[in-house]
Amino acid sequence: MSVLEAKEVSKIYCKGKENEVTALNQVSLAVESGEFISIMGPSGSGKSTLLHVLSGLDTISLGTVEINDTDISKMGEAEMSQFRRGHIGYVFQNFNLIDSLSVHDNIALPLALQKGDKQAIESKIQEYLTSLNIASVKDKLPNDCSGGQCQRTAIARALVHGPSILFADEPTGNLDSANAHDVLEILQKLNSEKNVTIMMVTHDSMVASYSQKVLFLRDGVIEHVIEKKDKPQTKYYEEIASFNLKDRIHMIK
Numbered sequence: 001m002s003v004l005e006a007k008e009v010s011k012i013y014c015k016g017k018e019n020e021v022t023a024l025n026q027v028s029l030a031v032e033s034g035e036f037i038s039i040m041g042p043s044g045s046g047k048s049t050l051l052h053v054l055s056g057l058d059t060i061s062l063g064t065v066e067i068n069d070t071d072i073s074k075m076g077e078a079e080m081s082q083f084r085r086g087h088i089g090y091v092f093q094n095f096n097l098i099d100s101l102s103v104h105d106n107i108a109l110p111l112a113l114q115k116g117d118k119q120a121i122e123s124k125i126q127e128y129l130t131s132l133n134i135a136s137v138k139d140k141l142p143n144d145c146s147g148g149q150c151q152r153t154a155i156a157r158a159l160v161h162g163p164s165i166l167f168a169d170e171p172t173g174n175l176d177s178a179n180a181h182d183v184l185e186i187l188q189k190l191n192s193e194k195n196v197t198i199m200m201v202t203h204d205s206m207v208a209s210y211s212q213k214v215l216f217l218r219d220g221v222i223e224h225v226i227e228k229k230d231k232p233q234t235k236y237y238e239e240i241a242s243f244n245l246k247d248r249i250h251m252i253k
């Protein structure tokens with residue numbers, strides 16, 4: 001079952017002006033439930049733009065984007081924010097936590113508007129504090145936590161309301177390698193054990209090797225796809241890194 005379906009999506013910035021840029025050029029893709037997909041490509045290839053338009057953070061110029069069979073491309077701002085609150089989780093490179101709120105209260109934020117049983121809400125928060133291994137820092141402020149703990153808090157906050165898909169824009173970009181590894185293992189576990197559907201932007205082949213499929217963008221077009229299938233992660237990593245390298249060398253010529 002497709003969670004997301006994009007058909008011939010184009011994004012043109014500054015249309016009609018002399019600085020007009022076609023950031024996405026008729027991109028079509030489908031994301032099935034339970035997939036973990038990475039988006040790679042050179043700087044300016046359209047990775048962030050793709051994540052922004054698929055998640056409804058930005059509008060598209062042409063085409064359609066459907067999430068759970070709902071066309072989000074024609075939605076107005078208010079309808080879109082409501083839809084995003086129910087269906088979409090988003091993790092940013094710089095965590096975007098609220099500094100004055102504890103880890104617990106940051107995770108509780110998306111549930112603040114939900115009516116429902118207080119105890120059920122609290123047990124949902126506890127479930128994420130435990131599964132993302134941040135129960136011991138639940139009362140701490142983000143500034144008193146490590147980068148890895150902050151990103152795990154951001155992931156918990158993005159998932160606690162049960163979205164259909166999690167978007168992650170360079171989620172390990174601000175982390176050292178130990179914390180990055182930790183966060184990637186958590187994303188992999190959420191995907192394999194809880195069937196969380198993930199779409200992640202990265203420029204790092206090692207990071208991409210934690211996903212099941214890599215889409216390579218160039219000049220706003222998907223130019224290549226590599227799938228993990230049953231390859232060992234090291235072999236998959238070599239394949240991603242080697243394509244990435246060839247792609248960069250091609251740019252020098």
Ligand SMILES: Nc1ncnc2c1ncn2[C@@H]1O[C@H](COP(=O)(O)OP(=O)(O)OP(=O)(O)O)[C@@H](O)[C@H]1O
Pocket residue numbers: 013014021022023041042043044045046047048049050203
């Ligand atoms: N708000 C904007 N206004 C005008 N042009 C933009 C805007 N955002 C992005 N662009 C342009 O669209 C193209 C794609 O940008 P985008 O940021 O999506 O690429 P990217 O692959 O994420 O790059 P990077 O790896 O450097 O973050 C680039 O040419 C960029 O300059």
